[in-house]
Amino acid sequence: MKIKLFPLVFVAILFLNTACAADSTKVAFKVLEPESQHPVVFTTAMQLIATYHYQKPQINDKFSSEALDNYIRHIDPNRVYFLESDLKDFEKYRYVIDESIVATGDLTPAYEIFNRYQTRLKDRIAFSVKFLNDSTHFNYSLKDSFMTDREKAPYAKNTDELDKLWRKKLMYECLTVKATGKDYKTYSETIRKRYENLQKFASKTKSEDVFQLYCNSIAELADPHTNYFSPRASEDFNTSMKLSLEGIGATLQTDNEYTKINQVVKGGPADKSKKVVAGDKIIGVAQGDSDIVNVIDWRLDDVVALIRGKKGTTVRLEIIPAAEPNTTKIVAIKRDKIVLDDQSAKSSIKEVKRGAKTYRYGVISLPAFYIDFEAARKGDANYKSTTRDVKKLITDLKKEKVDGLILDLRNNGGGSLQEAVELTGLFIKTGPVVQVKDAAGTTRNEEDKNPDVFYDGPLTVLVNRFSASASEILAAAIQDYGRGVVVGEKTFGKGTVQNMVDLNEFVKIDNKTVGQVKLTIAKFYRINGSSTQHKGVIPDLEFPSVYADAEFGEDASEHALPWDMISSTKYEAVNVVEAKLPMLRDNHARRMKTSDEYNYLLEDIANFKSIEEDKYAPLNEAQYKKENDEAEARKKKRDTARKDKKVTNPDLIMDDVLEIMVDMN
Numbered sequence: 001m002k003i004k005l006f007p008l009v010f011v012a013i014l015f016l017n018t019a020c021a022a023d024s025t026k027v028a029f030k031v032l033e034p035e036s037q038h039p040v041v042f043t044t045a046m047q048l049i050a051t052y053h054y055q056k057p058q059i060n061d062k063f064s065s066e067a068l069d070n071y072i073r074h075i076d077p078n079r080v081y082f083l084e085s086d087l088k089d090f091e092k093y094r095y096v097i098d099e100s101i102v103a104t105g106d107l108t109p110a111y112e113i114f115n116r117y118q119t120r121l122k123d124r125i126a127f128s129v130k131f132l133n134d135s136t137h138f139n140y141s142l143k144d145s146f147m148t149d150r151e152k153a154p155y156a157k158n159t160d161e162l163d164k165l166w167r168k169k170l171m172y173e174c175l176t177v178k179a180t181g182k183d184y185k186t187y188s189e190t191i192r193k194r195y196e197n198l199q200k201f202a203s204k205t206k207s208e209d210v211f212q213l214y215c216n217s218i219a220e221l222a223d224p225h226t227n228y229f230s231p232r233a234s235e236d237f238n239t240s241m242k243l244s245l246e247g248i249g250a251t252l253q254t255d256n257e258y259t260k261i262n263q264v265v266k267g268g269p270a271d272k273s274k275k276v277v278a279g280d281k282i283i284g285v286a287q288g289d290s291d292i293v294n295v296i297d298w299r300l301d302d303v304v305a306l307i308r309g310k311k312g313t314t315v316r317l318e319i320i321p322a323a324e325p326n327t328t329k330i331v332a333i334k335r336d337k338i339v340l341d342d343q344s345a346k347s348s349i350k351e352v353k354r355g356a357k358t359y360r361y362g363v364i365s366l367p368a369f370y371i372d373f374e375a376a377r378k379g380d381a382n383y384k385s386t387t388r389d390v391k392k393l394i395t396d397l398k399k400e401k402v403d404g405l406i407l408d409l410r411n412n413g414g415g416s417l418q419e420a421v422e423l424t425g426l427f428i429k430t431g432p433v434v435q436v437k438d439a440a441g442t443t444r445n446e447e448d449k450n451p452d453v454f455y456d457g458p459l460t461v462l463v464n465r466f467s468a469s470a471s472e473i474l475a476a477a478i479q480d481y482g483r484g485v486v487v488g489e490k491t492f493g494k495g496t497v498q499n500m501v502d503l504n505e506f507v508k509i510d511n512k513t514v515g516q517v518k519l520t521i522a523k524f525y526r527i528n529g530s531s532t533q534h535k536g537v538i539p540d541l542e543f544p545s546v547y548a549d550a551e552f553g554e555d556a557s558e559h560a561l562p563w564d565m566i567s568s569t570k571y572e573a574v575n576v577v578e579a580k581l582p583m584l585r586d587n588h589a590r591r592m593k594t595s596d597e598y599n600y601l602l603e604d605i606a607n608f609k610s611i612e613e614d615k616y617a618p619l620n621e622a623q624y625k626k627e628n629d630e631a632e633a634r635k636k637k638r639d640t641a642r643k644d645k646k647v648t649n650p651d652l653i654m655d656d657v658l659e660i661m662v663d664m665n
Helices: 038-052 061-075 083-095 098-104 108-132 159-178 182-204 208-218 229-238 270-272 298-309 373-377 386-399 417-424 470-481 579-594 596-613 622-645 652-664
Strands: 145-147 227-229 244-249 250-255 258-265 280-288 314-320 329-334 336-338 346-354 359-367 406-410 431-438 445-446 459-463 485-488 496-502 516-525 616-618
Touching: 038 098, 038 516, 061 083, 061 098, 061 108, 061 208, 083 108, 108 159, 108 182, 108 208, 108 359, 145 159, 145 270, 159 622, 208 227, 208 229, 208 652, 227 298, 250 298, 250 386, 258 270, 270 329, 280 298, 346 386, 346 652, 359 386, 359 652, 406 652, 417 445, 417 470, 431 470, 459 470, 459 652, 470 485, 485 652, 579 596, 596 622, 596 652, 616 622
Parallel strands: 359 406, 406 459, 459 485
Antiparallel strands: 145 616, 227 516, 244 336, 250 258, 258 280, 280 314, 314 329, 346 359, 431 445, 431 516, 496 516
């Protein structure tokens, strides 16, 4: 049967709706087993990936070995549950998973390993509750520390060694609460509730949850955008694509035992609140004024379910700020509907004085590349699309006689490939915009065929670490044609195309919905032949990024497809900025040397790197408070300096872009 393929070139946005309250009834852990349909769904999903994925992974002993390691890593990422003896027991499965994929469909490894984890989890929760009930354990005057990053740490050799590790873990968790001024009764009860809630939710784990986890641990070996979606996850994913959801507007990901905000959606409630940013870790969730429910160690979909809710209701999040990882804060966000209009292009005019002259520049902020396909198919003359909206905005800006145009693609995660091509076409004559190479090795050009240049004035494209996919296609094309200057941070590096495949096309089991597979089927290449995958787009004038070396971007995944090159396609560069680039770079460097905000950025980068590299957190209260006080003093010093200079809402990159535009005139 032919697969129905629907190209996906956008970053999926996980919007949050529908509340889920925790059941207060304690339920014992169940011994989980695969459901009757799982073996055939498993082999079908995995063989589809092996056959149709861009890279066509070889299902052999090497693949099997990596699959086992990845599954264990997904279950116990910080190595705080399994013992060394458990890992030895699991070794019997190291070279048999490939056979289950191509022939047997045997899911014994998945469920035996997960059931062992449940046993260890139950034991650790019992240990935690007992430990927290004894105040004599909490001596914070000693010089000691806890290893917070245990991704590569050895597993505990025995229960005594694991108990020692958990004593430090619990002391650290309590210290984060104690440092806010809470007494023993409060901080011990807070952490105890955390583990009681963990047990409550973990006990609700179903066979389908284990199956999805196992499938995804294997699927992502092909690349991080290849996934299996259970029926429930498929419904959530398909709903999220409609851009008319109710929630806070954020993408989330699992980061060891934490749920981390991967991206804040432009125009959504979280973005409008200005209270959370990418990199913040969510450790607690509350509905309205109710008690905070701690969500450390929770599965991602359970955290999502707790954050979801109806429009107009309030969710409170307890977070560890990315910029201040030794502190916590509680933020309230009112849920709202995420609609297409919130993602629409918007314009503004910014002014900058240079000598006696005042320059005026049009800024078009573009949160996503969108098109109302349904309205377009129906022949609606006024259907919404990125290119149509931007053309209207440029027309209005021309009437204002602006001196240049800035296209702001920061935090734009992508969207319609068609719109990326057509929007690029507003600034160039006819020609290729991007090359697409499929799994068969066939390369085609996506081209602008309209000979009109709608805007031919000075142009700057502004990008950051969260500009991805379609954003990178446009920025790369503008750069390769030499049509404008690309300014900002290195982009995300997502240069791949995904398709959704409905497994019900292949598996018929009592009319059951069996889920979907999202798999990578093509790669994007710039017109000069270089892939946008992994490396992203390097701006002509680059700013250092706080997130450059953190776990953001395609290069943060060990399974990401590599960067490579193909032949350049034929195109005629206009190179209107090439001669000016040396001067622009010199002036940019000179401005940065005297910029307070630039020095703040460098300070933040150094601090962030230090935090990332330091795998230990102090268990000494005085030292812990000293580090927090230093961070707070640094923040107050900046706020005072900005207030004295009457700086509000500083935007270092935009301020410099305005100067760059003047230099280009």
